[in-house]
Amino acid sequence: MNAGNQRFEKIRHSLPDGIVASSDSHVLRAYSQDLWPRKMIEIREQGPDPEPAMDLVLWPENAAQISDVARWAVRMDCALYPYGAGSGVCGATTADAGEPRPRVVVDLKRMNCVRSIDRKSMTAWVEAGIIGENLERHLNQEGLTLGHFPSSLYCSSLGGWLATRSAGQLSTKYGKIEDMVLSLECVFADGTVAETARAPRSAMGADWTQLLLGTEGTLCFFSAACVLVHPLPEKRVGLSFETPDIRTAMEFARMALQAGLRPAALRIYDPLETSLTLSRAVLKESGFGGGAAIVAQFEGGAAVTDAGAGELLRMAPLAGARRIGDQLAQHWWEHRYDISYKQQLIMSHGRMILDTFEVAATWDKLQAVYEAVKNVNIGFGIVLAHLSHFYHAGANIYFSIVAHAGLTPDVPARYDSIWSDVMRAAEGAGATLSHHHGVGRLRREWIMRERADWMKIFLKVKNGFDPENHLNPGKMGG
Template sequence: MSGHILQNIEIKSVVPKKRQDLIKWHGWGYRDSEFRLRDRKMFFTSPRYLVSANATLDSFKKYIDSLFDVEMQHVLDLPFTEIRLKPVEYAKPTLVDDFIIGLDNLKIDYSLDGEDRLVRSHGQTINEIYDLRYGNFKRIPDLVLWPTSNDEVIKIVKLAHDNNVVLIVFGGGTSVSGAIQCPQDERRSIAILDTSQMNKLLWLNKENLTACFESGVVGQDLERVLNEHNYTLGHEPDSIEFSTLGGWVATRASGMKKNLYGNIEDIVLNVKVVTCTGVYDQKYSGAHKNVGPSLDNMIFGSEGTLGVITEVEVKIRPFPKVRRYGSIVFPNFSHGIQYLREIAKRRCQPASIRLIDNDQFQFGQALKTDEGALANFTNELKKFLLTRVKGYDWNEIAIATILFEGNQEDVDRQEKLIYSIAKQFYGISGGAKNGEKGYVLTYVIAYIRDFGLGAGLVAESFETSVPWTKCELLCDNVKLTIREECRKYKVKYFYTSTRVTQTYDAGACVYIYFGFQFSAPGYKIDNPIEIYHKIEEAARDIILASGGSISHHHGVGKLRKKWYKQSVSPVGINLYKAIKQELDPKNIFACDNFLMPEDKIDFVELTSKL
């Protein structure tokens, strides 16, 4: 095959088949990485993410203590924070004999082990993790399957269709929309189709700069094998350590370096999808094409409801010769948004640029470890120059963190332009070190959420996309709504902040971070997850009223399907239902995403007509 320099390359995954050996069963990330308290000292247990292992985080502990007006060690001593142990007994699986016999005949690897089933029963929403920790998880899958190729998936899907067994596709388990959680009222046998053993690089074409991977390849593994041959995909979501290529397609994902490499739909050339009625596979991939209505769009964002994505052909790029971080300090969030708008208008965005408000800036500052007397003196000097010399208010400033990638000449030119435009909005350089720490901090935030849950704090993030003209107003409206809702539900201490993470010609992606204290000495909210979702729902309503979308890239799943109809219109609902009925007439891919009860397809009636 002319131009193909690699074919059928096995990729050793960082995530083992027994994923619970490496990854937490009831939280985010690696088992060796978490925030802890010991002897009233707070520290992070792993050297990952530029956070020194076991270095004390006194400033962060003080920040949390003051924010929620509670001494955290006392909170951790309370009995309600006890996390239940991993179960030793699991619900007996519901099995279909003919399906099991068929798997055995096909020599498909599967497991009935309760622990294997449990760790693939959920994603990473706060309610899923809370239920796992405190024993409220009711329905877990009945078995786990590990196909190793597209051909095996075809056989599994046919077998499931013939025996009316539900298939839920599981990639990295990083979903934050409830999309992969088992429907709690599903009575049929549920099989998890784990794609982790489908992770080969099938081929790479150096002339066309294209490659084809199996869908189960984990993001960091995909990047590693490309980097070894001096290429990159450039798609870098916050979940890249654990999420998979197939999951990116299924959720229409976005990455931190979208400006340079594009979102996943800009990177993917072709997808192969196994459905109950056949295999969807386009035969052309290259330049722009016109073959009628784009059927690819029914796959991007389909969230496991239509079939199994098995192979993905993508565009790749030469590995950048230069990778350089930077940061810019603005007197306030408003000036920062104006700056992002200007560089988007001029289409000169670096690979990544993200703006955090003052609340998140203070949060990040508190996470710094003790860097020694000289470094601490330097930090204080910088603060003095900002506040006393430049006249910036420390409680108002906002920070943009930047990543440049490319050739030396291009990066030098872009860096010069980016910083010169910043001056128009009173932005000044904050240094490369702050830019790198801000970039990597993204990976740490989820660990903080899990630590907080054990300390009586419930917290989560959610995102939206919004036109430029409504960006700042939306951020203000959401914060105001959260304050009002907290007062309504008698939430005494809470935290909220905003971040602009992606910029486009016409708008931006905004993240909202929200958390509150649900228990402390003399203070307790009995139903924190229910209260959290009521407040988030109010925030989501105001997001839509302020011109935002229900999601920029996390997807709809079960959490946001309440707003799906108003987002796509009744005609859009009917189009989705028509596609679903054509590709999955028995509802084998019964994730229960997108459709509210009043809009669901009557599959019983449909099946009786088959």
């Protein structure tokens, strides 16, 4: 879409009153991508696109304005792209090159208020555009926490978490974002504003909150949410362990989870990731002797925290895990967000390929998934792995790919080839192909493979909610 054509000017000047908007080329270019590594590789290798992919950016300030925008988009036949903070890594906010309609970004960051806190029910009513760090700081001032700490905490929004079914670093205790939401305020394609049931549980038909979460802006906008909050922890205890191999570490985690333990954080690093990403000085100080490294953290009331940590210490030797110095756990806690800001150093080098992908599997398949992906030949590169989210029935594995494109002239094509190989390996071993990053454009093909029959049903639902496909077209199979 050429921003100077007559159709664009028509939509620009027909906007509802009071909507802040921009068609500045620098703004449009900034909103034409998120942090999807493939797009970043394209820009690095080939230069920026000749024209921005987006035509207009809007900043509504409340649900009523989103409703006005939705009705306007139907009237003017525009495609709307909900936008939180742009930290997604799957291209979920980006437009397909073939989208013929005007492409309009709807950025919710002006909707950034904590509307109210109910201390008796321990809930907070929060607008979807708030950045994670700001939400947590606001709650901390009230002696509270949400307990949701993704690595992108400083550059992601509540709305983005809801749209992608986000997971945070302390999820084994506090749950994932879907476990923290009591109700949603939504704006639909026809402009309808509605809130799902605000109750601890309801059997009045389907659970619309859970049905809408994770749909990546294809069914509605999330304008606000009622979320569960908790008192700030009275005490934290960090523990560190080593096991001779990843299999033993997985078994230790399985025993702990199925015994009912819920550490706030539990992280297992395979031997390669341990040796390359954890501080060698801290490993030495902790007395680490080799193999897989494990970090566990308990937090909450003092008595409960001590009891949980004590039980994990009791179980460790039974599972073949050896306790080492807790300097490793302390170092992880103090530097737990650092890795998100180191990736750009690698990506700044020409022809380098870096990406992460997170899968999940039941305990009976987890080792096979790990081995299948680790055995993929990615050429000049390595595959690292750690586990960071655990359940009664299984866990996730977070893989990191660091590779050089070698002599291949087309670096994005080499990225596609590596991505396809590792995804096929995980799929073949029985994993679900996204644990918390979502689908976007990156996994569009793969969700149709993994859930082919269910995606046919989803597309019928999409047609009912948004029959003209105005909301984030090209995503979730739509």
